[in-house]
Every structure is written in C-alpha cells, then in structure tokens.
Amino acid sequence: xxxxxxxxxxxxxxxxxxxxxxxxxxxxxxxxxxxxxxxxxxxxxxxxxxxxxxxxxxxxxxxxxxxxxxxxxxxxxxxxxxxxxxxxxxxxxxxxxxxxxxxxxxxxxxxxxxxxxxxxxxxxxxxxxxxxxxxxxxxxxxxxxxxxxxxxxxxxxxxxxxxxxxxxxxxxxxxxxxxxxxxxxxxxxxxxxxxxxxxxxxxxxxxxxxxxxxxxxxxxxxxxxxxxxxxxxxxxxxxxxxxxxxxxxxxxxxxxxxxxxxxxxxxxxxxxxxxxxxxxxxxxxxxxxxxxxxxxxxxxxxxxxxxxxxxxxxxxxxxxxxxxxxxxxxxxxxxxxxxxxxxxxxxxxxxxxxxxxxxxxxxxxxxxxxxxxxxxxxxxxxxxxxxxxxxxxxxxxxxxxxxxxxxxxxxxxxxxxxxxxxxxxxxxxxxxxxxxxxxxxxxxxxxxxxxxxxxxxxxx
Numbered sequence: 258x259x260x261x262x263x264x265x266x267x268x269x270x271x272x273x274x275x276x277x278x279x280x281x282x283x284x285x286x287x288x289x290x291x292x293x294x295x296x297x298x299x300x301x302x303x304x305x306x307x308x309x310x311x312x313x314x315x316x317x318x319x320x321x322x323x324x325x326x327x328x329x330x331x332x333x334x335x336x337x338x339x340x341x342x343x344x345x346x347x348x349x350x351x352x353x354x355x356x357x358x359x360x361x362x363x364x365x366x367x368x369x370x371x372x373x374x375x376x377x378x379x380x381x382x383x384x385x386x387x388x389x390x391x392x393x394x395x396x397x398x399x400x401x402x403x404x405x406x407x408x409x410x411x412x413x414x415x416x417x418x419x420x421x422x423x424x425x426x427x428x429x430x431x432x433x434x435x436x437x438x439x440x441x442x443x444x445x446x447x448x449x450x451x452x453x454x455x456x457x458x459x460x461x462x463x464x465x466x467x468x469x470x471x472x473x474x475x476x477x478x479x480x481x482x483x484x485x486x487x488x489x490x491x492x493x494x495x496x497x498x499x500x501x502x503x504x505x506x507x508x509x510x511x512x513x514x515x516x517x518x519x520x521x522x523x524x525x526x527x528x529x530x531x532x533x534x535x536x537x538x539x540x541x542x543x544x545x546x547x548x549x550x551x552x553x554x555x556x557x558x559x560x561x562x563x564x565x566x567x568x569x570x571x572x573x574x575x576x577x578x579x580x581x582x583x584x585x586x587x588x589x590x591x592x593x594x595x596x597x598x599x600x601x602x603x604x605x606x607x608x609x610x611x612x613x614x615x616x617x618x619x620x621x622x623x624x625x626x627x628x629x630x631x632x633x634x635x636x637x638x639x640x641x642x643x644x645x646x647x648x649x650x651x652x653x654x655x656x657x658x659x660x661x662x663x664x665x666x667x668x669x670x671x672x673x674x675x676x677x678x679x680x681x682x683x684x685x686x687x688x689x690x691x692x693x694x695x696x697x698x699x700x701x702x703x704x705x706x707x708x709x710x711x712x713x714x715x716x717x
Contacts, residue, residue, distance in 0.1 A: 294403075294404050294691070294692040294693075294694050294695065295692055296398075296433055296434055296439075296691075296692075297433070297689045297691060298689070299329060299687070299688070299689065300326065300327070300328060300329050300665070300687070300688030300689055302344055302345065302346055303325060303326065303327040303332065303342040303344065303345035303346070304325070304326040304327075304345060304348065304665075304685070304688065304690070305323060305324075305325050305339075305341050305342070305345045305346070305347045305348065306323070306324045306325075306326070306348050306350050306669070307323045307337070307347060307348065307349060307350065307351075308321055308322075308349055308350050308352070308353075309321075309322060309324075309350040309351065309353040309354055309355045309669065310322065310353075310354045310355070311324055311334065311354075311355045311659060312354060312355065312356045312639070312659070313334070313658055313659040313660065314356075314639060314640060314643050314644050314657070314658040314659065315644055315658040315660065316658070316660065319334070319335065319336060321336065321337055322335065322336060322337075322355070323335060323336065323337060323339040324339075324355060324659065324667075325339060325341070325342065325345070326665035326685060326688045327342065327345075327665075327688070328688065329664060329665055329687035329688040329689075330662060330663065330664060330665055330688070331659060331660065331662065331663055331664075331665050332661065333661060334659060334660070334661060350669055353669050353670065353671065353682065354669070354670045354671070354672060354673070355659070355667055355668065355669055355670075356410070356643075356659075356667065356668045356670060356673075356674055357643045357644075357656065357657060357658050357666065357668070358410065358411070358412025358413055358643075358656065358666040358667055358668055358684065358686065359409075359411045359412065359413075359621055359642045359668075359674060360411070360412075360413040360414070360415075360608075360642060360646040360647055360656065360657060361406070361411050361413070361414040361415065361610055361611045361618045361642075361646070362415050362575045362608045362610045362646040362649065362650055363415060363417055363427075363529075363555055363575055363577055363610035363612075364414040364415055364416055364417060364610070364611060364618045365380055365416060365417060365419070366400065366402045366403060366414045366416060366430075366432070366618045367392075367395075367396035367397055367398070367400050367402070367403065367416050367430060367437075367440075368392055368396055368397070368416050368418070369402075370397065370400060370401070372616075379395040380419045380420065381418065381419050381420030381421070381424070382418070382420065382421070382425065384421060385421040385422040385423070385488075386421065386422060386423045386492050386514065387418070387421055387423060387424060387425050387514070388423050388425060388426070388448055388496075388514055388515075388517040388518050388521075389426075389514050389516070389517040390424065390426060391426045391428055391444050391445060392416040392417055392418050392425065392426065392427060392428040393416065393428035393430060393437050393440075393441045393444045394437060395416075395437075396416055396428070396430055396437040396440060396441075397437075398434055398435055398436055398437060398439075398440060402616065402618060402619070403432050404694065404695030404696060404697075405695045405696065405697050406619045406621075407432050407433075407681075407684055407691065407693070407695070408619070408681060408693060408695045408697070408698065409619040409620070409621065409622055409674075409681065410622050410668050410670070410674040410681045411432065411611070411618055411619065411621050411622075412431070412432055412433075412656075412666050412667075412668070412684055412686050413429060413431055413442070413647075413652075413656055414429075414430050414432060415427040415428065415429055415430070415446060415447070415650055416428050416430050417449055417529075418449065419449075419451075420451075421451065422450065422451055422453075422485070422488065422489055423448065423449070423450055423451075423489075423492070424449040424450070424451060425449060426444070426445045426446065426447065426448055426449070426517065427446045427447045427449060427529065427650070428441060428443065428444050428445070428446060429441070429442040429443040429446045429651075429652050430442065431666070431686055432686065433686040433687070433689060433691050442652060442655060442656075443650075443652055445517070445520060445526060446526060446651055446652065447527050447528070447529045447553065447650055447651070448517075448518070448521045448526065448527070448528045449528075449529050449531070449555075450489070450528055450529070450530045450531065450541075451530075451531045452530050452531060452537045452540070452541050453482050453485040453489075453537075454482070454534070454537065455482040455534075455536050455540070456534075456536075457482075459479035459480055459481050459482075459484075486540070486544070489544075490544070490548075493518070493522075493548055495515065496514075496515045496518035496519075496521075496522060497518075499512060499515035499516070499518075500515070500518070500519050500522055500523075503516075503519075521550055522548075522550065524549070524550065524551050526551070526651060527550070527552065527553045527649070527650070527651070528550045528551065528552055528553070529553045529554075529555045529575065530545070530552060530553070530554055530555065531555045531556050532554055532555070532556055532557070533556040533578075534558070534559050535559045535562050538554055538557070538559065538560065538563045539563060539566070542554075542563075542566060542567075542570060542572060545572075546570070552570075552572050553572070553573050553574070553575060553649050553650075554567070554572060554573070554574045554575070555574075555575040555577060555610075556575075556576075556578065557574040557575065557576050557577070557578075557596075557607070558578050558584065558593075560574045560596070560605065560607075561596060561599045561600060561603065564599075564600060564603035564604075564605050565603070568603060568605050571606070573605075573606040573607060573645070573649045574600065574605060574606070574607040574608075575607070575608045575609075575610050575646070575649065576596060576600075576607055576608070576610065576641075577610045577612055578593045578596070579593050579594065579596065579597065579609055579624040579625070579627055579628055580593060580594075580612075580620065580623070580627060581593045591631055594627050594628065594630070594631040595628070595631040595632055595633075596628075597609060597625075597628035597631075597633045597637075597638065598628060598631055598632035598633040601633055601634070606645065606649075607645065608641050608645040608646040608649055609621070609624050609625045609628065609638070609641040609642055609646075610624070610646075611624055612624070621642055622642065622675050623675070623677060624642075625638040625639070625641055625642045625675050626638065626676055626677070628641070629675060635675065638675055639673075639675065642675075643656075643657045644657035645657075664686075664687050664688075665685055665687060665688040666685065666686050666687060668681055668683075668684050669681075669682045669683040669684070669685075670682060681693070
C-alpha cells in the first residue's frame with residue numbers, strides 16, 4: 258500500500274471515529290433527556306395499602322384486603338384486621354386491584370435502545386461461545402424502554418444476550434434504580450443456547466469475524482447441522498473437564514468461559530435453549546438429558562407437537578410468539594393466540610414472554626391477554642407472566658407472587674393488567690413508590706397541549 262493511501266485511510270479513520278464518538282455523545286445526552294423518570298430512594302417507612310382486591314397468584318384472592326410493605330419486603334397480607342405498624346403511611350386503594358409485578362422472561366430492555374442505531378445496542382458479542390457474557394453489566398439504567406415497560410406493569414425483566422451458539426447469561430433486572438448494580442437481582446440467572454436449525458444451510462462459525470483476516474486467507478468451512486451440534490457437545494465436555502480439574506486443584510489459571518459454565522453443569526441454573534421446530538425441540542431435549550443439565554425451551558412455536566414429551570420430562574417452555582402471525586401457509590391465523598391454551602390443556606408448564614426486543618417488553622400483558630381471549634384461563638395467563646417465569650428462572654423466592662417475605666414489587670390497577678382497558682395506577686418496586694411517568698406519556702401531554710393551542714382545535 259502506498260503512503261498516500263495509508264494517509265487517506267488514517268484521515269478517514271479519524272473522521273469515522275470522530276463521528277462515532279459524536280453520535281455516542283448525542284445518544285447519551287438524548288438518553289438522559291429521554292428518561293423522564295427519576296429513581297426514588299429505598300423505602301424509609303412502612304406503607305399500608307388498604308381496601309383493594311389482592312390477587313396473590315399463589316394463595317388466592319383477598320377482597321377488601323390489606324398489604325403492609327416495609328424495608329422493601331411484604332411484611333403482612335390479609336383482610337381488614339391486619340395490624341398497621343407505627344408510623345406507617347396508609348394508602349386507601351378501595352375499589353382498586355393489587356397484583357404482583359409482571360415478569361418478562363426474555364427481554365433486551367436496557368441493552369438495546371434504537372434498532373437502527375448500532376451503537377445504542379449491546380446485545381451480541383463476537384464469537385460463537387460466550388458463556389461468560391453477563392447482560393446486567395451492559396444495562397443502561399437511563400433507557401426510555403424502562404419507563405414504558407413499567408407503565409404496562411412489567412417490573413422485572415430478564416435482560417438476555419443474543420447471537421452465536423452460546424450467547425451468554427440472562428440477568429434478572431428490577432426496573433428501578435440509578436445503576437445496573439442497583440437494578441440487578443440475579444446476574445447469572447440462566448445460560449442461553451441457540452439450537453442449530455437442521456433445515457438451514459450450513460453456516461460458518463468459529464474463527465475471526467468476516468473481514469478480520471488478511472488477504473488470501475480462507476474463512477472456516479461451513480459446518481453442517483451435525484457438526485454444529487457436535488461443537489456444542491465438545492464445548493460442554495471441555496467445560497466439564499475444566500470443572501473437574503478445578504475441583505481436583507489442577508487448574509493453573511482461570512478460564513472465564515469455562516468457569517461461567519460451572520453453575521450450569523452443577524444444575525444451579527438452567528440452560529434456556531432457543532428452539533422452535535419439532536426436530537429442534539426434540540434434539541435439544543435429548544442433548545440436555547445426556548448432558549445432565551436443567552432445560553428450558555424458549556420460542557416453542559411447535560411445542561404443542563412435542564407436548565407429551567415436554568410433560569413427561571417436566572420441561573417448561575417460554576413462549577415468545579403469542580402475538581406473531583403464522584409462519585406456515587397451512588396454519589390458522591390463531592396458531593400463536595391459542596398455543597398457551599393448548600399447552601395448558603396438555604399439562605405443559607409455560608411462561609409467556611414479550612418478545613426479545615426492548616421495544617416489545619411493554620407488550621407482555623397483552624401477549625398473555627390474547628391467550629385468555631383464545632381459551633386460556635385468566636389465572637393461568639397471570640401465572641405465565643408472574644410466578645411461572647420466576648420459578649423457571651430461579652427468582653421465585655423474591656418475586657412472582659404476593660407472599661410475606663417476598664419483595665414488595667407490585668401493581669395497583671383499575672382491573673386485570675392483561676386487559677388493554679385497565680390502567681396501571683401505581684407501581685411499587687421493592688417498596689419504592691416509583692415515578693409512573695414515561696416518554697410516551699410525556700409525548701401525549703405535549704401534543705395534547707399542541708392541539709389545545711392550535712386555531713380551530715377539536716374540542717376534547
């Protein structure tokens with residue numbers, strides 16, 4: 258390469274870097290301005306919510322109930338005879354409903370902002386095997402999607418990395434706080450695996466990314482389905498050998514990738530396998546049994562066709578396609594809508610997710626609501642976005658239902674949060690009465706004011 262070419266490239270590189278830094282700064286400033294809520298301090302005095310219908314999810318419904326929140330936890334729950342602690346703030350919520358905060362078991366809220374702006378997304382890492390990636394450290398506490406998700410009733414989300422064969426670790430995040438450290442509930446909640454597609458063309462993986470090799474270098478040969486599955490098995494075998502060597506005191510230096518696999522191999526956390534087709538789900542189950550790991554299927558488009566095996570093996574499913582259009586020409590329009598009802602009738606345990614995009618976490622209650630409209634009992638739909646999600650992902654001791662000792666993370670609503678006509682009036686996260694404003698509400702107020710100020714305005 259000539260020196261003039263190098264100089265031109267260096268100048269272009271400097272301009273590109275300058276533009277990128279400017280864009281990042283602009284996005285950061287925009288994000289700060291966009292997040293119109295302010296995190297509140299930890300709970301400092303007991304709060305008593307009195308008079309509402311309390312939907313505990315696991316222990317029935319209490320009419321004209323009372324719930325006491327103290328130090329971020331539920332201190333007491335019951336009827337009108339529940340004692341009021343000294344110095345408590347008593348809130349009359351007669352005629353309202355109280356539900357546990359909804360939980361999105363598969364989300365990118367906090368780690369993606371604007372799909373079309375690459376620097377605002379931190380979802381994937383280079384390489385195919387990244388079990389050490391923890392989504393929590395990338396969560397942007399200033400994300401505008403946090404406010405809109407909370408306004409829809411979603412108070413806990415599992416931020417989940419994507420890409421590759423092993424994407425990394427989902428992190429349970431409480432949607433309130435100044436920093437990711439303050440928001441984190443469980444940093445390593447589940448390992449995510451993308452199961453290969455047996456009908457897709459052989460894919461290239463492993464080695465450096467495209468464009469990273471020198472002239473004349475060959476990229477890795479495409480791998481068949483069988484080779485991709487074998488690569489996954491090999492990685493687990495290597496991680497198991499590392500664990501055994503570590504336990505025997507024979508590890509000279511730490512390998513963070515293999516070290517991150519130990520909780521999975523010890524069955525402390527589950528493996529969430531993204532699989533949709535019958536063959537993918539069946540092969541994933543066979544693989545998980547051979548590996549001796551806890552399995553959760555995510556996606557589950559064809560789960561009903563594997564229902565007998567899922568039930569027999571006690572394998573839960575996180576459905577991510579309730580509101581999706583049918584994928585095949587011969588499928589009915591309601592294939593996704595009635596999938597939860599079919600799985601429930603078949604005895605398969607499941608949760609419902611809002612879809613991976615940060616933009617769609619706010620849709621979670623309606624993903625479950627449409628299932629009610631197509632045959633799923635409402636109490637089961639509510640479980641699918643609360644206690645079921647909490648149990649599958651290992652945080653049921655903290656959230657998912659209203660019980661003494663659990664976190665005071667709950668909603669005060671005008672009706673069931675699964676219905677679009679209901680309003681989420683107020684939310685509490687770990688006993689904090691959170692700011693219920695968000696960008697969508699701010700825009701609504703702004704442009705309603707514009708209508709009022711315009712000549713010939715329509716009377717509202």
